[in-house]
Amino acid sequence: MVRLNVLLLLTVMLCSLGVVTSQHKARQLFQALEVQQERTRQLEVEFGQLQLELSTWGTAPRIEKIAVEKLGMRTPDAETLLPSLPTGGASR
């Protein structure tokens, strides 16, 4: 009877130590998950900021300004344009 009790006591102690360890591990993993989730949020924010930057740099007025002033580009005159159509000539 005593031996059974001791055995049971030992089992209980082992189990509770196991619970403590796994709880600790679970919390560590949870922390890691939290860190990664925070990173996700940060990256989403950064994505938004980069999108904002992209569309700020890519606004039509800026593109036109650079094309005209820096690169010396211009829209061709209608006289110099010769439209080419896939089939059947110019008038359909």
Place this chain on the structure above:
Amino acid sequence: MMRFKGKVAHKFAESPLLELRLPAWRSRLMALLILFSFVVLIGRAFYLQILDTDFLQEKGESRYRRDIEITASRGRIADRHGDVLAISTPMRSIWAVPPAAQLTSEQTQHLAALLEIDAQGLARKLTSDKPFVFLRRQIPPPVAAQVAALKLPGIGQDKEYRRFYPTGEMTAHMVGFTGVDDKGLEGAELAFHGPLLGTPGSRSVIKDRRGQIVEDVGSVKPPQDGEDISLALDSKVQYLAYSQLKQAIADSKAKAGGIVVLDARTGEILALANWPTYNPNNRESLSGGQLRNRALTDTFEPGSTLKPFTIALAMDTGKVRFDTQINCAPGRLQIGGATISDTHRYGVLTVAEVIQKSSNVGSSKIAAMLPAQAMWEMFHSVGFGEVPRLGFPGEVSGRLRPWKSWRPIEQATMSFGHGLSVSLIQLARAYSVFARDGDLVPLSLTRVGAAKPRGTQVFSPQTAREVRAMLEMAVRPGGTAPKAQIPGYRVAGKTGTARKLENGRYTTTKYVASFVGFAPASDPRLIVAVLIDEPRGKYYGGEVAAPVFASVMAGTLRTLGIAPDAPLEVAQGAKPAVKARL
């Protein structure tokens, strides 16, 4: 005690004290009282543990459990190609609890420098007796991190979102803006406020002593970010429209103006710009005039741009044919006490020429053949006098009086666009009956899917095609708007030059110049409507508004890759030789 042990001769049971006779009810009463208190205790325990379990559990949880709100961000607004027009990005707001914020003057100086605010103003805020003050809202996160690093007492920060509009004033009226608390106030921000708005989520967690989250308890409610809205707007077309309008208004020193570009096949609004406009990123000095989305909220008397509608109705009901002769001599017509006159004296014109030359007398005579009710019904069915129902703030219906109160002179003037008022978007939409085969297309702010919308039939396809041909004549040499020509494309359109009403009388100094047209005329894809309010100097629609139409339409046709439909020789240098007329 030990000393007495020898002396005491009797046992406890023989104690003389026990000889005392006490009444039996006293002990019974005590027993009952004790029993009663136990009952009370058990009852209370039963109540707390079984009946009202929440109270104790809440008390227990409040020792370690925290509810955290997870903020949801507002959806983005993008154009049809996914280019961002409005986006929210997190910012910080710095606040102070003045009683707790006891800063040295050095610290105050430092904080003021970081926040870029006046140091004296900051000191005043910190010594005020309010329990809470915002020091500065919407500062960039890096600056907020510097402020946090100072570790000042009584100074805290909150996360909040700020809305950015990268395209700025160019799309201001379409996109609108939000207030500081993320509420849509204007434009698409207001029209789509519901779907754009996210719903914040929440989670309850267990925090440890250091404030770190250790565990989730209970269910996590994930935040629902606002939907992204994709407008039908095309940024490139919008830029073209905006820049050309701005240029034209600067050139003609006009007071205001507007431009609308519609896709004739789908009814999508590809571009909508107004002048004056504003920068939605910086709204410090805003006036109502800048805020107004004129193309939707302002009405004007459209003038001659309305002539094709009356004539189409006359043709549809078989009153006239395109070659029916109308005597417009001597350029003057007496109706009741009023006189209608043309800018030039025309003789006998065909119906097609009435549109080409834009004769007021001719259209009045055609209007006289029609019953007032039929005209009213036609105006109504092309959308005049009715709110366009885009869901945009401040849309107006314009003015179209009931036909029963029309006098003959009014019926005549309405045929050439006086005596009723419309908004620019209504006018652009109404022209879809000619650009399509006689049906009026519903407008859309957002992209229309593969299914092409079917409009409500107003005119027969035959009439629509004939009027289209007449409108093409109007932009050819001999018409009123040769400046609306686009090399390589067949264009159709109509000018309008209307005198403004002032105190109930038509002025002779203030005009509204307009042009509405579509291209390519062989298979119309785009409708462009231009309005220039009070141009100085030249004021004819064909002179002021038509060139804007031509450059915007040409650029848009090129941008969208629409094939030219004109015979080649037109492309080889079309030189408008004839002077423009009303």
